[in-house]
Amino acid sequence: xxxxxxxxxxxxxxxxxxxxxxxxxxxxxxxxxxxxxxxxxxxxxxxxxxxxxxxxxxxxxxxxxxxxxxxxxxxxxxxxxxxxxxxxxxxxxxxxxxxxxxxxxxxxxxxxxxxxxxxxxxxxxxxxxxxxxxxxxxxxxxxxxxxxxxxxxxxxxxxxxxxxxxxxxxxxxxxxxxxxxxxxxxxxxxxxxxxxxxxxxxxxxxxxxxxxxxxxxxxxxxxxxxxxxxxxxxxxxxxxxxxxxxxxxxxxxxxxxxxxxxxxxxxxxxxxxxxxxxxxxxxxxxxxxxx
Numbered sequence: 039x040x041x042x043x044x045x046x047x048x049x050x051x052x053x054x055x056x057x058x059x060x061x062x063x064x065x066x067x068x069x070x071x072x073x074x075x076x077x078x079x080x081x082x083x084x085x086x087x088x089x090x091x092x093x094x095x096x097x098x099x100x101x102x103x104x105x106x107x108x109x110x111x112x113x114x115x116x117x118x119x120x121x122x123x124x125x126x127x128x129x130x131x132x133x134x135x136x137x138x139x140x141x142x143x144x145x146x147x148x149x150x151x152x153x154x155x156x157x158x159x160x161x162x163x164x165x166x167x168x169x170x171x172x173x174x175x176x177x178x179x180x181x182x183x184x185x186x187x188x189x190x191x192x193x194x195x196x197x198x199x200x201x202x203x204x205x206x207x208x209x210x211x212x213x214x215x216x217x218x219x220x221x222x223x224x225x226x227x228x229x230x231x232x233x234x235x236x237x238x239x240x241x242x243x244x245x246x247x248x249x250x251x252x253x254x255x256x257x258x259x260x261x262x263x264x265x266x267x268x269x270x271x272x273x274x275x276x277x278x279x280x281x282x283x284x285x286x287x288x289x290x291x292x293x294x295x296x297x298x299x300x301x302x303x304x305x306x307x308x309x310x311x312x313x314x315x316x317x318x319x320x321x322x323x324x325x326x327x328x329x
Contacts, residue, residue, distance in 0.1 A: 040068070043069065043072070047060070047076065047081070051079070051081060057082065057325055058080070058081045058082065059081070059082040059083070059084060059318070059321060060076060060081055060082070060083050060084075061083075061084045061085065061314060061318070062083065062084075062085040062087050063085070063086060063087070063314065064087055065087055065088070065089065066087065066089065067089040067093075069087065069089075070085075070087050070089035070090035070093065071089075071090075071093075071097075073085075073090045073101055073104075073112070074097065074100045074101050074103075074104040075104070076110075077101065077104040077105045077107075077108050077110045077112055078104035078107050078108045078110075079108055079110075080108040080109060080110050081108070081110060082110050082111045082112070082113075082321055083110070083111075083112050083113070084113045084114075084314060084317045084318055084321060085113075085114050085116070085117070085314075086114070086116035086117055086120070086310055086313065086314060087114075087117070088117045088118075088187070088190045088191065088194060089190075090114075091114060091117060091193070091194045091197065092189075092190035092191075092193040092194055092205055094204065094205075095197075095202055095203075095204055098197060111321050111324055111325075113317035113320060113321055114194075114317070115313050115316065115317050116310050116313035116314050116317070117191070117194055118145065118191045118194055118195060118286075119145070119191075119284045119286060119300070119302075119304045120147075120284070120303065120304050120305055120306065120309045120310040120313055121302070121303070121309035121310060121312045121313040121316075122284060122286070122300050122301075122302050122303075122304055122309075122313075123300060124195070124284075124286050124300055125194070125195075125198060127286075127288065127298070127300055128141070128195060128198050128199065128288065129198060131288065131290055131292075131298075132198070132199065132200070136290045136291055136292050136293075137259070137290060137291040138199050138259055138288065138289075138290050139258070139259055139289040139290055139291070139294070140256065140257060140258045140259065140288075140289045141192075141195055141199075141256070141257045141286065141287070141288055141289075142254060142255070142256045142257070142276075142286075142287045142289075143254065143255055143276075143284065143285055143286035143287055144252060144253065144254055144255075144276050144279065144283070144284055144285050144304075145187075145188045145191045145192070145254075145255050145284055145286070145304070146182060146187060146188050146253060146284070146304075146305075147174070147282035147283070147284060147303065147304045147305030147306070148169065148174055148175050148176070148179075148182040148282075148305070149182060149183075149188070149253035150252075150253075150279060150281070150282055150283055150284065150304075151169055151174050151281050151282045152165055152166065152169060152253075153250075153251050153252050153253055153267075154279070154280075154281050155169075155281070156237075156241065156251070157241075158238055158241050158242070158245075161231060161234040161238075162230075162233075162234050162237040162238070163227075163230040163231040163233070163234050164231075166179055166183070166227075166230060167227060170227075174282065177223065178223045178226075179223075179226070179227075180214045180218075180219070180223075180226060183212065183213040183214045184210075184212045184213070184214050184219075185210040185211060185212050185213070185253070185265045185266065186210065186212075188210075188253070188255045188265045189205060189208040189210050189255070189263075189265050190205065191255065192208055192255045192257050192263045192265065193205055193208065193263075195257060196257050196261065196263060199257070199259070201257075201261045202261075203261060203263060207261070207263060208263040208264070208265055209263065209264045209265070209266070210264075210265045210266065211265065211266025211267055213237075213253070213267070214226075215230075215232075215233050217229075218230065218233075240267065244269045247269065248271070248272060249269035249270060249271060249272070250269070250270055250271075250272055250274075250277045251267055251268070251269060251270075252267075252268055252270050252274075252276045252277065253265075253266065253267050253268070254266070254268045254270075254276060275287065275299060275301075279301065280303075282303060282304070282305060282306070283301055283302060283303060283304060284301070284302065284303070284304025284305070285299060285300070285301040286299070286300045286301070287299050288300075
């Protein structure tokens with residue numbers, strides 16, 4: 039509850055310790071909604087929670103005003119790509135004077151897996167079912183298939199670019215049929231096979247043109263943000279990745295002829311924990327620790 043969180047914060051923020059850091063490994067919007075309060079109070083925050091940086095723009099600005107007012111640090115590398123150096127790469131490019139033209143990528147390990155495996159021989163709904171059994175999806179696969187998680191990641195990257203984007207500005211193609219958006223998980227999984235034919239048709243059409251299907255997110259310097267299923271050439275960088283890889287491609291003034299690509303496992307407890315720990319070490323260095 040909110041009262042319990044308040045008591046916890048009061049418990050860890052004591053006068054005899056020089057610094058307090060909160061590590062938020064939830065996906066809670068309620069917890070993220072208190073970041074500004076804590077940052078203003080001088081509490082450092084390390085998190086993989088995407089909800090704060092993809093909240094409404096007014097709150098996003100308030101977060102960073104609170105960070106400056108409280109002389110606190112706010113680290114969130116793991117919000118995009120888990121352990122991959124995506125946020126820091128983008129920040130380094132901008133801070134060294136490069137100009138970002140576009141960012142494109144496969145930002146969901148779940149959707150990367152589904153479309154790497156899906157070749158038409160096994161129904162798409164069966165692949166979703168198997169992915170769920172293996173723990174590759176959220177407990178409710180609609181959380182992955184809706185594209186909202188990818189949209190949040192684009193918002194985070196767009197704001198790092200200096201764009202004033204809101205979540206509703208992202209054009210999202212959901213893979214959840216409208217009729218199945220509500221109801222229980224079990225009902226969704228039971229009814230999903232009814233829509234296998236539509237996905238199979240899209241795969242067949244792509245193959246006829248020598249293409250593959252990948253679920254991507256794209257962001258331009260003009261602020262155009264799109265998320266959805268895309269046909270790509272078979273030799274495209276996104277067409278040849280390991281099962282659950284994330285891959286992010288930065289096209290910039292420096293990296294125009296040969297874009298900069300960051301690729302690797304973008305989900306999972308070990309790589310995410312590694313990113314959170316790296317941010318903790320980074321925070322310790324900022325505060326004067328000799329590492």
